[in-house]
Amino acid sequence: MAPEDLRKLGIEWLKNERLLGVESLEVEEEPEMLKRVQHDSGVQHDSGVQYDSGVQYDSGVQYDSGRKRSKEEGLAAPSSPTTTPLLHSKKEKELFLYYESIKNCQKCPLSETRNHLVFGEGNSDAELVFIGEAPGRNEDLEGRPFIGEAGKLLTKFVEFIGLTRDDIYITNIVKCRPPGNRDPLPEEINKCRPYLEEQLKIIKPKILCCLGRWATYTLLGIKGSFSQIRGKIYPAPTHMGGINEEQSMKIIPTYHPAALLYHPGWKEKVKEDLILVKECLQSRT
Ligand code: SF4
Numbered sequence: 001m002a003p004e005d006l007r008k009l010g011i012e013w014l015k016n017e018r019l020l021g022v023e024s025l026e027v028e029e030e031p032e033m034l035k036r037v038q039h040d041s042g043v044q045h046d047s048g049v050q051y052d053s054g055v056q057y058d059s060g061v062q063y064d065s066g067r068k069r070s071k072e073e074g075l076a077a078p079s080s081p082t083t084t085p086l087l088h089s090k091k092e093k094e095l096f097l098y099y100e101s102i103k104n105c106q107k108c109p110l111s112e113t114r115n116h117l118v119f120g121e122g123n124s125d126a127e128l129v130f131i132g133e134a135p136g137r138n139e140d141l142e143g144r145p146f147i148g149e150a151g152k153l154l155t156k157f158v159e160f161i162g163l164t165r166d167d168i169y170i171t172n173i174v175k176c177r178p179p180g181n182r183d184p185l186p187e188e189i190n191k192c193r194p195y196l197e198e199q200l201k202i203i204k205p206k207i208l209c210c211l212g213r214w215a216t217y218t219l220l221g222i223k224g225s226f227s228q229i230r231g232k233i234y235p236a237p238t239h240m241g242g243i244n245e246e247q248s249m250k251i252i253p254t255y256h257p258a259a260l261l262y263h264p265g266w267k268e269k270v271k272e273d274l275i276l277v278k279e280c281l282q283s284r285t
Contacts, residue, residue, distance in 0.1 A: 091124035094202045102175075107191040110176035110184075116143030120171025120199060127206040127243075127281055128161075129169045130154060131196065132256060133214040134184050140177035145170045146257075153257035154211075160271065161278040169203055171196060173218045189218055197240055204243050207280055208236060209273075212256030219251055230254050231273045233280060252277050 087093045099119045105111060118135040121144055130146075138148040146154045158165055174184040174192045184192075200208070210216040213226045220234055236242070236249035243249060254273035255266050 089124055091202055095119075095124050095199065098198060098202065102195055105175070105195075108176075108188045110174070110178060110188055113179050114176035115140045117175050118143055118145050118172065118177075119175060120145055120169060122165065122169035123167055124169065124203055126167060126169040126203060128163070128167070128209060128277065129171065129200065129203060129205040129207070130157075130209050130211055131215045131219065132170070132172045132211045134172050134174040134181075135177040136181055136258075137177070145172060149261060150256070150258040153260055157254075157257065157270065157274055160274050161281070169199075169205065171199060173215050184214060189214070193218060200249070201241050204241070205249060206243050206247075207277060208249055208251045209277055210251060210253040212253075212259060215256075216251075216253035220253075226253070226255075231269065231276065233276065250280055252280065 087096055103117055103119070105117060111117075114135075116135075116139075118139050122129075132146065135145065136148055136150070138151075139145055145151075154170070155165055158168055173196055174188055175195060176192075178184050178188070208219065210219055216226065216229060217223050219236065219240075220229075221237065222229070230253045232252070234251040234253075236251050238248065240249060252273060254270050254277075255263075260266055260270065
């Protein structure tokens, strides 16, 4: 490839990096870098320079500067801190860029005690989104939603309706862990809620399965006996948009998996709710 073409390719690559929020690149001193590095598109530079990559992005260009993220930056959504996400679809890119735009959020005091802002993860084209309350200890440490014991139970919920975690999207109404796993405060929920709504506008799922009281009360804007509210189908509020112009999202509340750890007897009720989710997923309306 001619040097001028390589130069243009390099500039394009750097622009993509910038768009994705990369402020600086860590590179080794010569001569080690020159021996090792090769452009991430697979094109060999005249200098022998190759950029370390790992992520597919627009037009086949890959990015991943190898930049170390600070604790405050959180993880690369929708993947883990140790991996950089593969971005194939328009929605994945939109979610990733949205994550990049909020990852340093300090709108509420939870930012002061978190290790990671837990954005959410899963299939950006999911028809079904599970929405929990807030990250717990493990989630805060790893930057991923539902990875502890409750996460294992959630995986069973998903399998019960014949899906895998790769088919769905998982997130919370509050993105940072409340200290000591206390309930999120109303002002924290109000500050964080727009992030969830923006995620849902990008994903446009058919069904939101709210896990527990807080997610349900927040999305439906109602309060009351949760045992009376769960297990029914509700239309999502109109401002949250729909899966298309005619059809709004549906909300089906059920118990939070963590609640089942303390109340195993609620398992049968959860199964009833999940059957409703499955029927709703299969219906055309
Ligand atoms: S909980 Fe939400 S609003 Fe509060 S700091 Fe975290 S991301 Fe920002």
